[in-house]
Amino acid sequence: MMGRLEIRDLHFSYTENEEILKGIDLVLDQQSTAIIGQNGAGKTTFVKLLKGLLQPTSGKIVYNGTDLSSMTVAQIAKHIGMVFQNPNDQIFKNSVIDEVMFGPMQVGMSKEEAKVHAMDALEMVGMEKKCKVNPYDLGLSERKLISIAAILAMDPEVIIFDEPTIAQDYAGKKCIGEIVEHLRNQGKLVLTIIHDMDFVAEHFDRAVVFAKGGVLLDGNPEKVFSRAEILEKAFLEQPNVTRLCHALGYEETFLTTDDFVEYKKGQ
Amino acid sequence: MARIEVNHLKYRYPHTENLALDGVSFQIEPGEFIGIIGKNGSGKSTLCQAFTGLIPNFYRGAYGGNVKIGEINVRDVEVDELCQKVGIVFQNPFNQITGSKLTVYDEIAFGLENLGLSRKEMIRRIDDALEQLDITRFRDRNPFDLSGGQMQRMAIASIIAMNPEIIILDEPTSQLDPQGSEEVFKAVQRLSQKGITIIMVEHKMEKIAAYSDRVMLLDEGKMIDFDTPQKIFSRDDLLEHGVLPPAFTRIGRGLDRKNAATGEYPVTLKEAKEALEGMAV
Amino acid sequence: MKSISLYEEKNSTLNHLDSGCKMLYMVAAILVPALIGNKWANVAVIILSVFLLAISKVLRKTVPVLSVSGIVILTIVIIQGMFRAGNTTVVLQLGPAAFYKEGLLYSLGIALNVFNILLAICVLIFTTKPSDMVENFIEKGFSPRLGxxxxxxxxxxxxxxxTMNTITDAQRSRGMETEGSLLVRIKAFLPLISPVVMSSLVDTKERAIALEVRGFNAKTKKTFLNERKVTTTDKIINLLLIAAVLASVAWRVKLWLG
Structure with a gap:
């Protein structure tokens, strides 16, 4: 099944005098979408609402026709998965396989079913050989992959990543980029909160810029990253390649080094 | 000013089998801005802690060779003695806040109180550090109420106030948003211009290329190379060592555009622009 | 991020008083009525403490403290009033329950003592920056680490x-129930507590290192940015408080001898 999220005039505030989200209208469907913006722009609050961890002050979120407010957090978890920023916030089992099987069993899979899903998920992140290892004996990059597999194994239709590339080196980023694209090609709806613009340019179909609790820009990365002045106002940067091409006076917006090199070679 | 000299440094953490640092030797001149790059687990953070004496004096473990800051062999002095020469700033701004002070001003005083400075000297140094990191307007705020970038600049100010000649920054911007990162990079650059030696570990290669005088490449505890950013990022084997060169270098390489004089690929936006401007648009 | 410190800067007279002075007040306020051994002394000191809290604009903050202890005191009053050995004089009959004068007086004594001690502590805690208090102790030789x-x-x-909230969110996001029956809560314990312990260990280690490189273990004698000002007013109050304690000691001794 495909995941589709419809967000209608969503407002949220913790206290009466300070509104965090000031009316968000978005439809999120079959695309990988990056939510970018300065800290404090409301990105984290927004994804917490999508997970049902917070309730909107007004407006609603509809998932495949059902209002999220009529579902419990546990019910939402079956359909919408979220990988938290720090893998240490969730890991508690003594072996990788048990850790990855925990989520699937919580959402009602049998032990056998959970095991099959867990092994598939571990394979997708390239950790199937380490299934018996204690997660605490792994490095941070590998623990991150375990935390991703733990969510994938629950087989949700929507997967949200919170800053997946933080503290990752080149190999780690490459691996996470591949996972994002693989999930997208499987027809999952992939969302991420992220500060790494090069990563967005490289791996995402759509970028939504949050600023001061509202949506400032929305569209494919070419369109969004071509608006240098607006990005600057939201305290964001263009991807490095885009910046270079703008400095060189190109009209077109290039997102990756490969795109630009190909273009130049074709001339 | 102190020169850093590292000779055949080997180190293994307690209860582990592999060497975290395996025979590293180099020198750093006073006032240099050094970038350290390499994949996770290559020994970058371990080397940072070796400059400050945290390795081996805090962590223990097996240690060979030596690290000298000027005439001082770091192994022979206590961490608190060395901290007036070498300061270090870590990745997570939250965990560097003492938690025992209610204002930014008092937070910066923490280290100075420990050193037993006079009140007059403390005030002079704190005012100066606030100014240098451009956070004077936050002086009466609670440290925990700052944004990530402000918090990290406060952490740097707390170290600067202790008057070190060398500052080590271990991935200082990895937890910050683009604006916060930029604030920190600018602040560090200002310190560098004042003659303080800067040693910075960072995954953002474009930034390393833009700010560093020299770049050190580490892999599996060994120093692979230590040279100008242009030389390091022009290496053919960087990906094998787990490092992606800056976007500008990748474009230069893809289009085979080198700097005519040096025969090296561009590493910064400015260099790439110059190298490419000759080409037809 | 909120601090859970009970202190609040109100720019009041007591805020400006030296922390040593307020500590001495707390000690005297507890000792003097105890030495005199008279309920009226207790009442007088309670009134004084309430007055001090009121002019410091923190009287409201005592409400939670007093109401929690009030419930405990009330049970003591009921139990002692009804069942204390030696109860003879009935003063109040509520249906089958009879309250006796002896028990009530005894529990009144306890109540006055407890409220007096609590209010005296409140005077110190609500008007003094914790760090001022601790720095004062460290100057007198208390361990800076414990401080x-x-x-x-x-x-x-x-x-x-x-951190605990983030971890709870992370585990709920994996379909784990954290609310409901006791069994649900017991099941949720391990997935919540293990990451909390691990992340606290990491945080503590990182913070220990950050303190270390800021000279926390330096052997030099510590100095303090915030000057401790002991004014003439502070000294006079200190002398008065000491005099009050000595006078009540003398009173007690006289009672023994006499």
């Missing part, structure tokens, strides 16, 4: 609570 632990706990605990 640090004492002050930092007010800010570190809220940070841990924040």
């Amino acid at each position: 640090y632990v004492f002050i930092s706990i007010f800010q570190i605990i809220p940070q841990m609570m924040e």
Whole structure:
């Protein structure tokens, strides 16, 4: 099944005098979408609402026709998965396989079913050989992959990543980029909160810029990253390649080094 | 000013089998801005802690060779003695806040109180550090109420106030948003211009290329190379060592555009622009 | 991030008083009525404490403290009033329950003592910056390490609570129920507590290193940014408080001898 999220005039505030989200209208469907913006722009609050961890002050979120407010957090978890920023916030089992099987069993899979899903998920992140290892004996990059597999194994239709590339080196980023694209090609709806613009340019179909609790820009990365002045106002940067091409006076917006090199070679 | 000299440094953490640092030797001149790059687990953070004496004096473990800051062999002095020469700033701004002070001003005083400075000297140094990191307007705020970038600049100010000649920054911007990162990079650059030696570990290669005088490449505890950013990022084997060169270098390489004089690929936006401007648009 | 410190800067007279002075007040306020051994002394000191809290604009903050202890005191009053050995004079009959004068007086004594001690502590805690108090102790030779632990706990605990909330969110996002029956809560314990312990260990280690490189273990004698000003007013109050304690000691001794 495909995941589709419809967000209608969503407002949220913790206290009466300070509104965090000031009316968000978005439809999120079959695309990988990056939510970018300065800290404090409301990105984290927004994804917490999508997970049902917070309730909107007004407006609603509809998932495949059902209002999220009529579902419990546990019910939402079956359909919408979220990988938290720090893998240490969730890991508690003594072996990788048990850790990855925990989520699937919580959402009602049998032990056998959970095991099959867990092994598939571990394979997708390239950790199937380490299934018996204690997660605490792994490095941070590998623990991150375990935390991703733990969510994938629950087989949700929507997967949200919170800053997946933080503290990752080149190999780690490459691996996470591949996972994002693989999930997208499987027809999952992939969302991420992220500060790494090069990563967005490289791996995402759509970028939504949050600023001061509202949506400032929305569209494919070419369109969004071509608006240098607006990005600057939201305290964001263009991807490095885009910046270079703008400095060189190109009209077109290039997102990756490969795109630009190909273009130049074709001339 | 102190020169850093590292000779055949080997180190293994307690209860582990592999060497975290395996025979590293180099020198750093006073006032240099050094970038350290390499994949996770290559020994970058371990080397940072070796400059400050945290390795081996805090962590223990097996240690060979030596690290000298000027005439001082770091192994022979206590961490608190060395901290007036070498300061270090870590990745997570939250965990560097003492938690025992209610204002930014008092937070910066923490280290100075420990050193037993006079009140007059403390005030002079704190005012100066606030100014240098451009956070004077936050002086009466609670440290925990700052944004990530402000918090990290406060952490740097707390170290600067202790008057070190060398500052080590271990991935200082990895937890910050683009604006916060930029604030920190600018602040560090200002310190560098004042003659303080800067040693910075960072995954953002474009930034390393833009700010560093020299770049050190580490892999599996060994120093692979230590040279100008242009030389390091022009290496053919960087990906094998787990490092992606800056976007500008990748474009230069893809289009085979080198700097005519040096025969090296561009590493910064400015260099790439110059190298490419000759080409037809 | 909120601090859980009970202190609040109100720019009041008591805020400006030296912390040593307020500590001495707390000691005297507890000792003097105890030495005199008279309920009216207790009442007088309670009135004085209430007055001090009122002019410091923190009287409201005593409400939670007093109401919690009030419930405990009430049970003592009921139990002692009805069942204390030696109860003879009935003063109040509520249906089958009879309250006796002896028990009530005895529990009144306890209540006055408890309220007096609590209010005296409140005068100190609500008007004094924890760090001033601890710095005062450290200057007198108290361990700076213990002092640090004492002050930092007010800010570190809220940070841990924040981590705890994130971890709860992370596990609920994996379909785990955290609310409901006792069994549900017991099942949720391990997935919540293990990451909390691990992340606290990491945080503590990182913070220990950050303190270390800021000279926390330096053997030099510590100095303090915030000057401790002991004014003439402070000295006079200190003398009066000491005089009051000595006078009540003398009174007690006289009672013994006499």
